[in-house]
Amino acid sequence: MLFLVKLFPEITIKSRAVRRRLVRLLRKNIRSVLQAFEDQLRVSGEWDVIEVEIDSAADGPEVLDRLRHIPGIAAILEVRKYPLPDFEGMLELALEHYGERLRGKTFAVRCKRSGRHAFRSVDVEAFVGAGLKRLTESAGVDLGAPDVLVPLEIRHEEFHVVLHRRPGLGGFPLGGQGSALSLISGGFDSAVSSFLTMRRGLQTHFCFFNLEGDTHRNLEGDNLEGDTHRRNRNLEGDTHRRNLGRVGRDTHCLAVRELALYLWMKYHASHRVKFVTVPFEDVVREILEKVENSQMGVVLKRMMLRAADRIAAEVGAEALVTGESVAQVSSQTLTNLSVIDSVADNLVLRPLATTDKQQIIDLARAIGTEEFSRHIPEYCAVISNKPTTKARPGRIEREESRFDFAVLDAALVNASVQLITEIVFDESGGDEDARADEIAVTSEPGPEDIVIDIRHESEQGARSSALREAAGGRLLRIPFYRLRGDFEKLDRSPRYLLYCERGMISRLHAAHLMDAGFDNVAVLEL
Numbered sequence: 001m002l003f004l005v006k007l008f009p010e011i012t013i014k015s016r017a018v019r020r021r022l023v024r025l026l027r028k029n030i031r032s033v034l035q036a037f038e039d040q041l042r043v044s045g046e047w048d049v050i051e052v053e054i055d056s057a058a059d060g061p062e063v064l065d066r067l068r069h070i071p072g073i074a075a076i077l078e079v080r081k082y083p084l085p086d087f088e089g090m091l092e093l094a095l096e097h098y099g100e101r102l103r104g105k106t107f108a109v110r111c112k113r114s115g116r117h118a119f120r121s122v123d124v125e126a127f128v129g130a131g132l133k134r135l136t137e138s139a140g141v142d143l144g145a146p147d148v149l150v151p152l153e154i155r156h157e158e159f160h161v162v163l164h165r166r167p168g169l170g171g172f173p174l175g176g177q178g179s180a181l182s183l184i185s186g187g188f189d190s191a192v193s194s195f196l197t198m199r200r201g202l203q204t205h206f207c208f209f210n211l212e213g214d215t216h217r218n219l220e221g222d223n224l225e226g227d228t229h230r231r232n233r234n235l236e237g238d239t240h241r242r243n244l245g246r247v248g249r250d251t252h253c254l255a256v257r258e259l260a261l262y263l264w265m266k267y268h269a270s271h272r273v274k275f276v277t278v279p280f281e282d283v284v285r286e287i288l289e290k291v292e293n294s295q296m297g298v299v300l301k302r303m304m305l306r307a308a309d310r311i312a313a314e315v316g317a318e319a320l321v322t323g324e325s326v327a328q329v330s331s332q333t334l335t336n337l338s339v340i341d342s343v344a345d346n347l348v349l350r351p352l353a354t355t356d357k358q359q360i361i362d363l364a365r366a367i368g369t370e371e372f373s374r375h376i377p378e379y380c381a382v383i384s385n386k387p388t389t390k391a392r393p394g395r396i397e398r399e400e401s402r403f404d405f406a407v408l409d410a411a412l413v414n415a416s417v418q419l420i421t422e423i424v425f426d427e428s429g430g431d432e433d434a435r436a437d438e439i440a441v442t443s444e445p446g447p448e449d450i451v452i453d454i455r456h457e458s459e460q461g462a463r464s465s466a467l468r469e470a471a472g473g474r475l476l477r478i479p480f481y482r483l484r485g486d487f488e489k490l491d492r493s494p495r496y497l498l499y500c501e502r503g504m505i506s507r508l509h510a511a512h513l514m515d516a517g518f519d520n521v522a523v524l525e526l
Helices: 016-033 035-040 057-067 087-098 121-135 188-199 251-267 281-290 293-315 334-341 357-367 370-374 393-400 405-413 420-425 432-438 464-471 480-487 504-515
Strands: 002-007 041-044 049-054 073-083 106-114 148-155 158-170 179-183 203-210 274-279 319-321 347-349 416-419 450-453 475-477 496-499 521-524
Touching: 002 016, 002 057, 002 158, 016 035, 016 041, 016 049, 016 057, 035 041, 035 057, 049 057, 057 073, 073 087, 073 148, 087 121, 087 148, 087 158, 106 121, 121 148, 179 188, 179 293, 188 203, 188 251, 188 319, 188 357, 188 370, 203 251, 203 293, 251 274, 251 370, 251 420, 251 504, 274 293, 274 405, 274 420, 281 293, 281 405, 293 319, 293 334, 293 393, 293 405, 293 416, 357 370, 370 480, 416 420, 450 464, 464 475, 480 504, 496 504, 504 521
Parallel strands: 106 148, 179 203, 179 319, 203 274, 319 347, 450 475, 450 496, 496 521
Antiparallel strands: 002 049, 002 073, 041 049, 073 158, 148 158, 274 416
16 A cells, blocks of 8 residues: 655745755654554655555555654545556546546546656646546536546656545654643643644653642642633633542543643654653742732742753753643733743743634644543642732742742752653552553453453544454443543453553553552553
8 A cells, every 4th residue: 555645835845955854854753653564664755755655455544544643744645556657548547446436426637747758737637537528427527626536646657546635734744843841731722732833843842740739729820831720610611620539640640641642642653752740739839828929820830931941951852832822811911921931041932822712622622632631630729819910020029039949949859751651650659660560461352351442532443343353342432531430330350451552541541540459450452
C-alpha cells in the first residue's frame, strides 16, 4: 500500500535550504512514528512529496491514522502506482479504479503532472474524461461541482491513480522550530495550547504545578493556564467536580499525566518529551499567609513563571507556553499579563490569546482532549474576593517582598523531571523496574479473561477486528476517563486485561488500579 504525503503549504514557500531541512526532518519523524512497521516500511522523498509504502495492506489503516497526526503533513493520498502508460493505458487504469464509483454520478478528471512530457495535464484530463463518459454509466462531466473527482498524478515516469485523499494535521515538522515548556493543568485551555505549539513544530515539554495541598482545598481563583475555576457555582458552563477522593495516587496528578501522555502519543511521538511536576502547595500557603487578598492571583502566576523559567533552562526549552486568553478571567487583562510576564526571562507564548472558551472546547473535542479535561477535577490555588484587574508593578513588588523565596527554591529542588515514558511508574512507592514487573502483560487472553478497550472513542476503529478476535467475545469498551469509576462496579472474579494502542495508558491505569487494591488487572498487548 502506497501513501503520498503532501507537505504543509508554508513549507513549500521556504528557501531551498530551509525546505530541504524541513522535508528531511519530516521524513525522519515519519520513520520514528512508524518504527513499529520498520521491517515492511519504506519512506522516501526529497522535495515536494514523501512516499510511504507499507507491504501489508492490513496495516494500512493504522499507518494512515498515525500519518494524519504528524505535524507538517497537509494531506495523505492513498494511491496505486504504475509505470507511465500511454493515454489509452491511463484511461484503462482510471476505469478500473473509478468505473463503479461513477455510476449515476457526475465527475471531473483532475491531473497533476511533474517532469518533462510531450503532453499537458489538460490533455490527460480531456482524454480520460471523454473515455470515462463513454465507457461508464455516469451522469456526465461537471467541471464545476462534480459528485466524484477522479484525481490522477504523473510524476516523471510514474502514473498514480489517487484512490482516497485525507487531510493531515498541517503545521511544521516537530523539532523544526525549537522547543518550549507548556504549563499544563489538565483543563481545556492548557491542553489545546500545548497541541497548537506541537502543530507549529515546537518540541513541547510539560510542566505541572501541583497545587494539591490542604491549604487550598476549598479555595478558588485563577491558575496560570487560564482554565476555569469556581467554588460552588458554574462560571464558564463547565461541570465542576470536587471531592473525587484519592485512590492510591493523587487523582488530579494522574489525570494530568494521562492527558500529557495522550498528547505525546497522538501528536508528538517522534520526539522525546520531559514531564516536570513541581510541588507548589507550600508556595500557595506562603502566598495565602503573606500576600494581600486582591493581589494573590497575580503573585501566584509570577511565582509560576519564575519557576518555569528555571525549569525551561534545565530541559532546554526556549519559550514558555500558557493557555491564557485575554479577559477570560480577572488575572488575564493586558495590564496583569504584562506585570506577570515581567518576571520571565523566556518568551511567553499564548496560542489562545484571542480565542473564546467555546472555540477552545470545540478544538479540544477535535483533537481528542475534551473528555480528558471534562473529567479532570480543577483545583484552585488562591481566592481573591476582589481580584485586581490592573496590577501595579510597585504594589506587586511590595507584596512579594514579604514572600519567603526559599519556599520557591525548595519547590524547585523537589521538582520531578522525567521522560514522559517514565510517568507510568511515577510515585509508585518502589523501584521502577520492580514496579514494571508487578504489572502482568500478556498477548493471549485466557479463557476467563475479559478485555477492556480503554481507548478514546475516536481511536477504537483501529485494530478493532484483531482485538475482537483476541478477546473471543469477552470484550468491554470503557474509555480511560471512565475506567476508575466503572471498574469498581465490575465483578471481582475474572481478570481484566486493559488494552490501548501502545500499551502506555493501559499500564498507567493498571498501576493505578493495583494501588487501589485491585489484583485482577493486567495489560493486553497485541
